[in-house]
Amino acid sequence: MAWSAVVSEAREEAVRPSRIRPLLASFAPWIVPLVLLLLWEAAARFGLVTARLMPAPSTVALAGWKALLDGTLVHHTLISTQRALVGLVIGGGLGFLLGLLNGLWKPAETLLDSTLQMLRNIPHLALIPLVILWFGIDETAKIFLVAIGVFFPLYINTFHGVRTVDPQVIEMARVYGLDRAALIRRIILPGALPSILVGLRYSLGLMWLTLIVAETISANAGIGYMTMNAREFFMTDVVLLGIILYALLGKLADLATRLLERRLLRWHPAYQANHGDRN
Amino acid sequence: MAQVALSSLAADPASAGLSLSLAGVKKSFGAVPVLQGFHLEVPASQFVAVVGRSGGGKSTLMRLIAGLEQPSGGRLTIGGQPVNGLHPDLRLLFQEARLVPWQTVLDNVGIARGPDWRARAEATLADVGLAGRGQEWPSVLSGGQKQRVALARALVGRPGVLLLDEPFGALDALTRLEMHRLLEGLWRERRFTTILITHDVAEAVALADRVIVLKNGETALDITIDIERPRRELADPRAVDLQRQILEAV
Ligand SMILES: Nc1ncnc2c1ncn2[C@@H]1O[C@H](COP(=O)(O)OP(=O)(O)O)[C@@H](O)[C@H]1O
Numbered sequence A: 001m002a003w004s005a006v007v008s009e010a011r012e013e014a015v016r017p018s019r020i021r022p023l024l025a026s027f028a029p030w031i032v033p034l035v036l037l038l039l040w041e042a043a044a045r046f047g048l049v050t051a052r053l054m055p056a057p058s059t060v061a062l063a064g065w066k067a068l069l070d071g072t073l074v075h076h077t078l079i080s081t082q083r084a085l086v087g088l089v090i091g092g093g094l095g096f097l098l099g100l101l102n103g104l105w106k107p108a109e110t111l112l113d114s115t116l117q118m119l120r121n122i123p124h125l126a127l128i129p130l131v132i133l134w135f136g137i138d139e140t141a142k143i144f145l146v147a148i149g150v151f152f153p154l155y156i157n158t159f160h161g162v163r164t165v166d167p168q169v170i171e172m173a174r175v176y177g178l179d180r181a182a183l184i185r186r187i188i189l190p191g192a193l194p195s196i197l198v199g200l201r202y203s204l205g206l207m208w209l210t211l212i213v214a215e216t217i218s219a220n221a222g223i224g225y226m227t228m229n230a231r232e233f234f235m236t237d238v239v240l241l242g243i244i245l246y247a248l249l250g251k252l253a254d255l256a257t258r259l260l261e262r263r264l265l266r267w268h269p270a271y272q273a274n275h276g277d278r279n
Numbered sequence B: 001m002a003q004v005a006l007s008s009l010a011a012d013p014a015s016a017g018l019s020l021s022l023a024g025v026k027k028s029f030g031a032v033p034v035l036q037g038f039h040l041e042v043p044a045s046q047f048v049a050v051v052g053r054s055g056g057g058k059s060t061l062m063r064l065i066a067g068l069e070q071p072s073g074g075r076l077t078i079g080g081q082p083v084n085g086l087h088p089d090l091r092l093l094f095q096e097a098r099l100v101p102w103q104t105v106l107d108n109v110g111i112a113r114g115p116d117w118r119a120r121a122e123a124t125l126a127d128v129g130l131a132g133r134g135q136e137w138p139s140v141l142s143g144g145q146k147q148r149v150a151l152a153r154a155l156v157g158r159p160g161v162l163l164l165d166e167p168f169g170a171l172d173a174l175t176r177l178e179m180h181r182l183l184e185g186l187w188r189e190r191r192f193t194t195i196l197i198t199h200d201v202a203e204a205v206a207l208a209d210r211v212i213v214l215k216n217g218e219t220a221l222d223i224t225i226d227i228e229r230p231r232r233e234l235a236d237p238r239a240v241d242l243q244r245q246i247l248e249a250v
């Protein structure tokens, strides 16, 4: 309440010189990128870099605008996003469930954990040739790779989260008569959540990384296809556009987890009161 | 002596205390005996303090009564019934409040749920002096406030027995005195049988009807504190004398 009051007050009196300082502070992180962008633009305009290899930002923006108008931008972005999300739901979901199972139930851990730890050491991108042999170059291959990529961060962090819930709190909950279902739902899952969200964050990073590699190798739609196709026709602006799109999608995923953290971990001292750390 | 409580007692018969009985209770961890044939009879609604040196088996005794540990031998009854496992009419308070950090104060107090739990939790929060604080997170509370919440959580189900294991040990002196007054007031009103484990002899004498000194797994002293309530802790010469007796036995 006090915070929103401060904000509206700041808006009303933004013109007063004493209020300019915070405004400047929130603008400051953008200064360097903007200067770099301007330098790049100038370098391209004055022929300091070969426009064919490094087109000006304005050219890239124009390519983006054109792709937006003819629908290809949305088309490819949607296809890539869909692949990423399907892979995340399958691989991440499995990782979460197995992490939960092994964290809660010792026999499952004994049976499965060492095998999973062994498989974890295989870099999942090393599987690409095998995956192409198995699935060809269709959707399944890409989704499979993404699923494997996101599986381990979620598995490991869910397992770890479940195992490190304060045993004193668990004992207390037992004393108060919580049955196993209530214990899991009200104590263990929320207690493991900070760790699970860390896993999700790692997973999202790996999700885009894996997809970029998979789409670049073989695809007939998606952002990776768009850039590889553009490369063949030497449309460097579209290649750069693809790279920027990947960056934006990655940033978006990161933002989503941050929001999720702030919402789900409201109880956590690290997410309380300090509204100041939003930049 | 329970005039204050009569009205609320009549409305809620479950708030009366339960008697406790330990007969020849033994407990050892591996080869290490902690309790060897321990006897204790606590009539319903009595307030007993247990003092003793660190490592003397006080916490073990409490965990046995609570059903958190199995005795290696002997008989243990609560309200005349043999104890096996956790007892729904018995509640504990530890040195750490053990609140669930991701649940609000109200959800913590009402952790056992049951009919009308919100209303009961709110009323009990008011009883411990935290009216209207139900929607806050535990992490914003002070140590004393957390312990008040834990006390509310223990009392919301109107237990017949309350066990407290050095509950105020981590609090500063002033807060501790406040908690003493709060606990004594609630006990006088609700008459739950109380076992308070403490290393603070003054605390034991200030609060209890009876003080037991636990030494080498046995009762080294068992005395009645016959000072009228409410007690003024520091002033009374009888209290000072009792404290000296207890300290000699520890
Ligand atoms: N779970 C346990 N496993 C092994 N030894 C224990 C355990 N709990 C307590 N003990 C031992 O029992 C003895 C009594 O401990 P405790 O009951 O905690 O004493 P107090 O509360 O009086 O300080 C100590 O020597 C302690 O090391």
Ligand SMILES: [Mg+2]
Pocket (backbone or CB within 6 Å): B058, B059, B060, B165
């Ligand atoms: Mg102890």
